[in-house]
Amino acid sequence: MRYLPLTDADRSAMLEKIGAPDIDALFSDVPEEARLDGPIRGLPMHASEMAVEKHMRRLSKKNLAASDAAFFLGAGAYKHHVPASVDHIIQRGEFLTAYTPYQPEIAQGTLQMLFEFQSQVAHLYGCAVANASMYDGSTACWEAVAMASRIARGKKRKVVLSGALHPHYAEVMKTMAKFTDDEIAHAKPAMQASPDTDGLISRIDDNTSCVVVQYPDILGRVNDLQPIADAAHEKGALLIVVNTEPVALGAIKSPGEMGADIVVGEGQSIGVGLQFGGPYLGLFAVRDPKHVRMMPGRLCGETQDAEGKRGYVLTLSTREQHIRREKATSNICTNSGLCALAFSVHMTLLGEKGLRSLAMENHRLACIAADKLAEVPGVSVLNDAFFNEFTIRLGTDARAVVRKLAKQNVLAGVSLGRLYPQHDELSDGLIVAVTETSTEEDIETLVSALKEVLS
């Protein structure tokens, strides 16, 4: 077997050194009746690299790759061009095959990268401090809610979710809250041109620990968050802002600038790729440094070595499970290190200038698409304002339309029926995302295919 270096001669010599007659003697603590006497029956035996690759390639061909379609899906995961050098760097063995930097003297590569990553995320979000990443946006969102609960010392139990929070994120909140006694107040999104800020504010009360708002929201709408921040703060609640499209923050104000206390999000857009939903990259930041010690997850900090040279270590670990055990701020152990590296490399290639250009190119194409789609008979654009994603109404079940178009290699968007199956009144909605990877030709393809299906 190509991954196992021991030879039979090695094995014999080693058993002799150990003083064991055979390999089974090393498994003598396994109760005999539970010991398997040979390879598990019914499973295939080992296979060559060539054979395995062929099998996996056959499975991969059963999927329609985004690049082989006119592609307009978003709703929490976005297709962006990832520069070739990103994948090269994350495949360097020193990054790929390292582990959590428990021995900082031989992990300065990972640690300095994490320090740079935390700084990039903090700048992007308009915050003071970001952590070294979480599993993904949805779990980061729950960790933020749990953190707000800790800050409220369990005295405030109500979590107000915006109706326009990604429904899968809302589901994660509801699932977790069942076990923590938090009360989740959630509504479906109102199908109107701008988010219902007044309605949201009216749900904040003295028992509210936090308000969770997505920006841009699930329908692609963007609005000023300052009034929500002010209303939350007036009631002693924290404002948690969720961002699922970090590229947007190259064009629109950061959540930190508008008073968000905790900003979390999905970082997949920058460097990571689609990957059918994972692994992704949870981003987590706080605006006020006073909240740092309440944060979940790993934090990398600057320090000095014994010769006074600058270096980096994991720090403030007294918050964490390996020290605090059942009193930890989170049970998180592993983060999403390699995805953080991909994000950081891509962000360094972009820089502020590139990020702004990328964001405006997304917005330019999205505006073109919105205008052209609005001309299709039966189609109306919902949004007043948007970044690279907006919602259109088709006057008919959007799920059926999406399925029909997929047969022509047009992946038209995410239907609201897929996300809100229990709300028939949303079923004619379609969320369309347009990034720099969508060409004007792709937009034409979508428009004409939609015209044909709707006529």
Added chain:
Amino acid sequence: MNAPNASGWKPGTPVQDHNAMAGPDTVTGNRALMLEEPLIFEIGNTETTGVDLPEPTGGANRLGGLDRSEKIGIPGLSEPETVRHYTRLSRQNYGIDLGFFPLGSCTMKHNPRLNEKVARMPGFADVHPLQPVDTVRGALEVINELAFWLIDLTGMHGVAMSPKAGAHGELCGMLCIRAALEARGDARKVVLVPESAHGTNPATAAFAGYEIEDIPANSDGRVDLDALKSRLGPDVAGVMITNPSTLGLFERDLKAISDAVHEAGGFVYCDGANFNAIVGKVRPGDLGVDAMHINLHKTFSTPHGGGGPGSGPVVLSEALSPFAPLPYTARTKDGVVHLVEEEDADAFSEEHFGGVMQSFGRMTAFHGQMGMFTRALTYILSHGADGLRQVAEDAVLNANYILRSLEDVLDAPFGHSGPCMHEALFSDKGFAEDISTLDLAKALIDEGYHPMTMYFPLVVHGAMLVEPTETESKATLDQFITALRSVADRARAGDESLKTAPHYAPRRRLDETLAARKPILAWEEPSPPAGTPTMSEQGGR
């Protein structure tokens, strides 16, 4: 392996004359291949970019008046500068590709590159999680095929694939237990956890709303069955047991423990972090386990990546399977693999599972770590049922070889408790008074190794947990044993130079107290001397 090269130097020849090695200081602070690297914030600026994108034209704007007019402050570098920056950083890292990495409980085995190649096939890497199901049948088949392997290898009933890492899997398992108890109207409050457990176990159980109580160990380090039995009762929701344990021992009594816990109406959670030791040799399902997470980044070789991403599917017993989180995949009699989400969960359960499925909900936005599933399945198919069994045997053989080759110079507190499984545990007993496990670990760095896990498990003083894995050759182990014997001798003799190790790493010992006392967690532009124009006023570099 140890043949002298032309200069007469051979690997393993101790460097005797330190003064001969030490040269003059350099102007740059570099030392030949050991290169210092500034932060991107110090070498880049906000006007530089390494991508070619159209300049914004100032055309249509529907941003609702929310344009980001303030400076963002993220520096950019050209592509060559970027590649060089990260390549230079990478060289300050230790990885499995570079050498032996016996970090106990982490299973740092070789990461086959076929796995990387497969994960990057466009049909896997370039697929959106919300594409119409008919366009992702292959992805669902991968999930389902891996699920079947995991079920067969563990002898369990079902598997939840969506948890994103081991600790997330633990949470999934505990939430299944809680949901199952609640479904029968049974509000139990206590979870029993051995002191030797990984810190995530009690943290997870607490997060799931349980009170934690310790399970005592007997003199050979295993769970004390009688003490456990006497604590069981109507308030105990279950136990969390690591098998093989964090002491590197197989819990001989696990079946009896499971029977007793079930008898008392509780459930058995098994931490599967150490599954590598027993894959293909024994199935947790045959020992009465109700839930166990599997770290795909350990047993099934998906890369650790400097701290993730991991992946933590949870195999479940028949009693817990109905409560598994959404979404899940299921193959029906017609051979089609379905994706079951909130939308059709009830109807699907009714049609195919007699209505028993009552998921506790969703744990993450999408379907789990697809990129890890493709890698793990590739690895599993490469090894097959026979190869995986050999994996466990070689991992256990390597660990016992290390244990028995070192127990005369290092205290092995449970060396008398029978063979170890995949990892060998030592303590600092016998070290000179002022020498610690940390000192020994740092000296191993100088010898060119990644140290073992230190100070874990907490129940052993100055613990050193060595997990070699099956992908190391006998020659590598022999060289490591020689190095560790030498360092252990120095620790017993009280060699003061251990206390200042490492001497040859990119950094000397780092001050963790300073880092925690005055946290600097993000880069801040240094305040310039009065009267100096700032970087932004100068328009960048």
